[in-house]
Amino acid sequence: MKKFLTTAFLFTLAVAAFAQGAPVVQKSLFEGQFLAHIALAIAAAGCGMAQGKAVAAACEGIARNPQAAGNIRTTMIIGLALIEALVIYVLVAAFAVH
């Protein structure tokens, strides 16, 4: 892991140095849109895991007590929307970069 991080860091430095050295119009790989897409992918992965846990717990609750299905569903939808909002913030940031 450490080796990987070091490599990534050196690669970033190399790209930045390359971008500084030559008067290029193109931005470096680690700026702007590319970074926004990576950030969105990370956010979506975290959101997927969190929503999976939430829905699993809600299903379990409904299976144990089907009469509480209505309340559990409402609460679950609110919770899912709040979790999803975090990804949406990253999406808005990605829009802002474009």
Place this chain on the structure above:
Amino acid sequence: MEHHASGLAVLLTWMFGLARHPWGTFAHGVPLSILERYDHLLISSLAALVTVGLALAVRFRLARIPGPFQQTMEYLLSFVRTLVSDNVAHDPDRYMPLIGTLGFFVLLNNLFGLVPGLGSGTANWNVTLGCALVVFLYYNFHGMRVHGIGSYLGHFAGPVWFLWILMWPLEVLGLFSRILSHSLRLFGNIAGEHVVSAIFFTLVPLVVPVPLMIMGLFFGLIQTFVFIMLATIYVSGAVAHEH
């Protein structure tokens, strides 16, 4: 970002013969008429007009034996009323008009995105920010009305008195960041949905976008529900009495 004016704005521009000119760097300097530039205002005004029209239509044709239209509206209103009275303990009917109107406005704005020739007003941050600001002013006003200005501002200090120097700034910051989170959630969901639909439409223009549009219908309903639910929770938090 790309800017796609709705078909309605283009049609009205053509009908009234409005002049097109570039708006700085907006939409990469493409010449647009004023209606095409402020498309979201056109669509959200239309949504507001339809909301008022629906309310007036059902108001002036109230029947003892309700027809299908009146029954639908009664169902929607009783849904909002249950939502509000489940969350606000004291005098829920006072807060119902704003929340219900907001619900209709946001719902129509979301669903207009699926109508050919129209767009979603809520896919623009200005519209959702306006709604969130209205809700913010509304619940703060009612919090101050119920508790008085001093004790409303004082309750942000938390239960332990000597922690006020930590709690108060954080709570007030949280209060203001609610405007951002409340408005960005709706805007991001609707705008993101449209972007995804547009990308799939450019990839495969037949059949494939249809499930996504059905998802859009579903998300439009869910996001409306979440928006008015959060508004209700904010109101109930502001006017709640601590027993």
